[in-house]
Amino acid sequence: MISRRERALNYAILTVFAALALVPLLGVVASALTPAAQSSPSFTWPDRLDLGNFATAWKQGHFATYLTSSLLVAVSVVVLTATLAILAGFSFAHFDYPGRSLLFYVTLIGLMVPPEAFVIPLYFNLRDTGLTDSYWSLILPQTAQSLAFSVFWMRNFFRSVPAGIIEAARLDGASDWRLLWRILVPTSRPALLTMAMLVFMWTWNEFLLPLVMITDENKRTAPLGLAFFQSEHTTQYSLLAAASIIVALPVVALYVFLQRHFISGMLSGAVKG
Amino acid sequence: MAVTAPRPTARNRLAGAPTGRSARRRGRVQWKGYLYALPALTVLTVFLLVPLGQLVQISLYHWDGVSASTWAGLTNYTDIARDPQLRAGFLHAFVLILFFSVIPIALALLLAAVTTRAGRLRGVSVFRAMIFLPQVVAMVVTATAWTAIYAPDGVLNAALRTVGMEAVTRPWLGDFSTALPAVGLIGTWLQIGLCLVLFIAGIGQIPTELYEAAKIDGAGAVREFFAITLPGLRGQIAVALTLTVIAALRTFDLVYVATHGGPGNATSLPAFEVYNRAFGTGQVGSASAIAVVLTAVILLLTFLITKLQPKEDGT
Numbered sequence: 001m002i003s004r005r006e007r008a009l010n011y012a013i014l015t016v017f018a019a020l021a022l023v024p025l026l027g028v029v030a031s032a033l034t035p036a037a038q039s040s041p042s043f044t045w046p047d048r049l050d051l052g053n054f055a056t057a058w059k060q061g062h063f064a065t066y067l068t069s070s071l072l073v074a075v076s077v078v079v080l081t082a083t084l085a086i087l088a089g090f091s092f093a094h095f096d097y098p099g100r101s102l103l104f105y106v107t108l109i110g111l112m113v114p115p116e117a118f119v120i121p122l123y124f125n126l127r128d129t130g131l132t133d134s135y136w137s138l139i140l141p142q143t144a145q146s147l148a149f150s151v152f153w154m155r156n157f158f159r160s161v162p163a164g165i166i167e168a169a170r171l172d173g174a175s176d177w178r179l180l181w182r183i184l185v186p187t188s189r190p191a192l193l194t195m196a197m198l199v200f201m202w203t204w205n206e207f208l209l210p211l212v213m214i215t216d217e218n219k220r221t222a223p224l225g226l227a228f229f230q231s232e233h234t235t236q237y238s239l240l241a242a243a244s245i246i247v248a249l250p251v252v253a254l255y256v257f258l259q260r261h262f263i264s265g266m267l268s269g270a271v272k273g
Numbered sequence: 274m275a276v277t278a279p280r281p282t283a284r285n286r287l288a289g290a291p292t293g294r295s296a297r298r299r300g301r302v303q304w305k306g307y308l309y310a311l312p313a314l315t316v317l318t319v320f321l322l323v324p325l326g327q328l329v330q331i332s333l334y335h336w337d338g339v340s341a342s343t344w345a346g347l348t349n350y351t352d353i354a355r356d357p358q359l360r361a362g363f364l365h366a367f368v369l370i371l372f373f374s375v376i377p378i379a380l381a382l383l384l385a386a387v388t389t390r391a392g393r394l395r396g397v398s399v400f401r402a403m404i405f406l407p408q409v410v411a412m413v414v415t416a417t418a419w420t421a422i423y424a425p426d427g428v429l430n431a432a433l434r435t436v437g438m439e440a441v442t443r444p445w446l447g448d449f450s451t452a453l454p455a456v457g458l459i460g461t462w463l464q465i466g467l468c469l470v471l472f473i474a475g476i477g478q479i480p481t482e483l484y485e486a487a488k489i490d491g492a493g494a495v496r497e498f499f500a501i502t503l504p505g506l507r508g509q510i511a512v513a514l515t516l517t518v519i520a521a522l523r524t525f526d527l528v529y530v531a532t533h534g535g536p537g538n539a540t541s542l543p544a545f546e547v548y549n550r551a552f553g554t555g556q557v558g559s560a561s562a563i564a565v566v567l568t569a570v571i572l573l574l575t576f577l578i579t580k581l582q583p584k585e586d587g588t
Contacts, residue, residue, distance in 0.1 A: 010388040017384070018403035021466050024418040025410065027428065031421070042427040080316075088313035095306025103310060110321055112575050114523045116544045117568040120551045120561055121327035122320065124338070144320035147313050176305060205411040207526040208544075212552060223413040227530055230417060237421055244414040255409045259402040262409060267471055267512065 032241035039238035053242035066225035074203040089154025110148025137213040157191040194261040332561035349562035372457025373521035381468035404466040416530035475509035
């Protein structure tokens, strides 16, 4: 059906844009593999491959600590968000009570409100309760932020489960709690995976919140650590590039394996109330 | 709502109303529903909704974050209109919309029109994954990559020198006239993949018969684009606009790492001013007022964009 010329043109366009997307990132990879002696303030093409920058960046930049912080925060946010979103999504999809749609729309506010809006009062509230500079100051606000999308996502999924399955469970005398955890949650595994991936990525990449909340160097998240590392190593780009890869790699690796989940989830992220 | 990726759409068609109806049939208020929603609503209220309310309150005071605050009324707001530096911040944000939204969407539409049937090519998912990659890389890393491109001895200047355009070379992010467009182009690079992937998926959902009918009617490529492709992509365009406009207005990490708002205030943006004033210069009230206005602008634009969306998609 597709003519040869058309196909060639399509591939050409796709190739050009794939290259445009990749070149800056490949520049970082190439620079990171450049021997330290050959380093410059910009991209470099290595004479020989050298993994030394990664070791140096890892040690000098304390990235082991930063990655641990990021991992701890991101996993906590994912688990908390998933649990709360499953419960709330179930409520909005399967129960009937006054104010249900109003409460649902209230949760959706979080989709449109930028973190810049609530970070100021949040900082002073948490400071007054002594929670700044703790992982809680990252975990709880980011759970709140992720809930808007996640509740919406789970509610939609639960509503799509065929009524027959639910009726059958009810006839078997399953309680709401059992219905949710034994039937609905297992069937929603693909949706849960997509949601978990997205929440993990958003939390891992978040910058403003850790910048505001964290002053203790040992609690810095990976992107925050990178920003500080950058201001200290502006001239040695190969080192900075290696550090950038360390920070980006966990999410990119997940993306390589689960790209369909990422893309479908992110493109549906724009919602109208 | 607008769900564009193929799978969620199928899911939503199913979503109809079967389960909601079965609940209603029983006809009584299911109080347990509140219980299930309670934990999520509590977290949302404490960490998002209450702070939002407090933000408005703080914006009405002069406060340095430490000593007692004094009533300011609306002066923090009127200052936004009066202070040229703040006005510039909002102006820059609107310039960024051009780079983050208008250019990527226009370009992606054009490309999508040419690659009408790219969705059905072999290996398209690999291309899609590569084109979409910038979206998942941490902004701090993206900024690091582009600072190397724009650096005085960077890739861009080196390329210009090799083609004999020595005169044009400059420290792109350090030059008053080019810093903002340079930041904007990073945004174009970031968003074009998102738009392209969205539109290619959208075109795949337009019935082929429409294109065949147009061919039979003798419509050229241009008419085909305006009569079929463009209206068929209305939902996707609305989604792309929402995502990219919000991204443009919220830009913070990129500017924080790449330019720190400079040179001078050539790349200062509302989100950056919010951070800078609240946590740098001790003007918490003013920062809050900027945050309120920024949020209002985002909500207003999101609302206007949803008006573009085809009606049958609504929740």
